[in-house]
Amino acid sequence: MTPTISRRHLILAAPVLMTGLGGCAATGGVAASSEGSEAALLQRAKAYWALIRSNDRVGAWAYEELSKDPSATLEAYLKRGGIAFDAVEVRGVKSIEGDRAILNVWARYSLPLLRVRRQESTVEDEWRKIGGVWHHVQRRSSFFPTPE
Template sequence: MTRPVTRRHFVVTLAAPAVLAVLVGCAATGGAVVSAEDDQAALLARSKAYWTLIQKNDRVGAWAYETLSKDPSATLEGYLKRGGIAFDAVEVRGVRSIDGDRATVSVWMRYSLPLLRVKKQEVVVDDEWRRIDGAWHHVQRRSAMFPTQ
């Protein structure tokens, strides 16, 4: 003997798989959405690691933190040819802004330009970062003289 399908039975039958799919999806992603504080902490950690490598003149290690490393037309060899700046001291001072996948970090640095015999210059810069594949990457400026080009 078949029972007539009630509206309640019909809704429960359709809703149960939908709720299960949502729960499984949350479990697969860890069940948590990245908070603004976590995002800021991840950016600060990547920025500090990057600038530590740069200060130690470990450009090969720093390459993995660069947006250029994600560009198929860029090469590590080309990246290593850039430079000429010796960083005497670097301090990541904090995140100035995060806007979606773009961010700015305040960085104080003391640097020298040995080829030009310029020593111990100090500056605070707004260092640009971009999120690629879920990780923050440093945006290399093309020119210190013309940063927008």
């Protein structure tokens, strides 16, 4: 049985979906080893958001932390969505602590199913390093439990 998603669910989900955005400008005064990690993070974040903006969710899957979870599937990932991005700009690295990072990302987006157009938001985007490679962390909403 396929769950039905109402217009109200999409309205509630929009801010949660937008929390998945990230940033990409380098910050000054960082040690050389951190600079390499930060540069790699920024490169991956820019590539990821370019794929999302161009609606290439299959390509973006390889950048997702979920892609490393054996219980997650590409099919389930592709069912998430509902946001069309007109523009995305990775604006900076807010913090890097070990294998976790927070980026600042600005986006102009629409929610076509709700006929909501040209919204703008700047959000904190979480990334996690797995096996030495940065991956985007897809935040889950408590309003929409993960299907069993």
